[in-house]
Amino acid sequence: MRIAIILACLLLTTSLAAGVTYKWEDGKGVHFADDFNSVPAELRTRAVPEDEDGIINFGKLAPAKNDAGVKQKDLKEIERGDEERDRIVMEAIKQHQADMIDQMNRESSGLEEQIIRLFARRAIFWVPPLLLLFYFWVLAVIDIVKSDFTVPAYKYRWLAVVLLAGPVGLIAYHLRGRSQKAGPETSGESGG
Numbered sequence: 290m291r292i293a294i295i296l297a298c299l300l301l302t303t304s305l306a307a308g309v310t311y312k313w314e315d316g317k318g319v320h321f322a323d324d325f326n327s328v329p330a331e332l333r334t335r336a337v338p339e340d341e342d343g344i345i346n347f348g349k350l351a352p353a354k355n356d357a358g359v360k361q362k363d364l365k366e367i368e369r370g371d372e373e374r375d376r377i378v379m380e381a382i383k384q385h386q387a388d389m390i391d392q393m394n395r396e397s398s399g400l401e402e403q404i405i406r407l408f409a410r411r412a413i414f415w416v417p418p419l420l421l422l423f424y425f426w427v428l429a430v431i432d433i434v435k436s437d438f439t440v441p442a443y444k445y446r447w448l449a450v451v452l453l454a455g456p457v458g459l460i461a462y463h464l465r466g467r468s469q470k471a472g473p474e475t476s477g478e479s480g481g
Contacts, residue, residue, distance in 0.1 A: 311336040334373040337381060422456060429459050437471045 311322045313336040322328050328336040429451050438444045447466040450458040 311338055313337070334371075334377065336374070337377065422459075426451065426455075426459055429462055433462070433466070438469050439471045440469070443469050 311325055311328050313320055313322075313328055313332050315332055322336075325333070325336065325338075430448065433444060433448050433451060436444070438447075443466070447462050447469075450466075451462050452458070454461070
């Protein structure tokens, strides 16, 4: 019980540690930061937010800080940077959606091919017994229709049992129904 409580506490606290990481690239390589304001101002237009799974998280875009000492020219530069960042984010969204659709199409076509191959491999094992069962079922129906029974109503009863109960009806007819026929075939020998 104590282990379950400890595991539950650990699971609950891991979600609190989740956050957004901003990723950007410059001449020195790829860089990461936990806060948008830690990204150099000239590179903020290239910073893309990602969560812990590497998925772009567009709901947590942080605006640039507006300090009291920022000039009008700097504000326009920041706004242009925000527009550029928004454009980059929208392109990333479209690319991500296209990649997801492509991946889903590849996975679904592969699954269909696997199902068809599995069906074809298994058909070798179940088709011959089904054909044999169907053959005996047809022979039983022909035998019932052509034969006379000691009680005429038995013919229709056995026909219904064989037609509706499938393999069980077929077995029941061969065990019990053939002995209820009238004439020389009552000894158990089949005429069909």
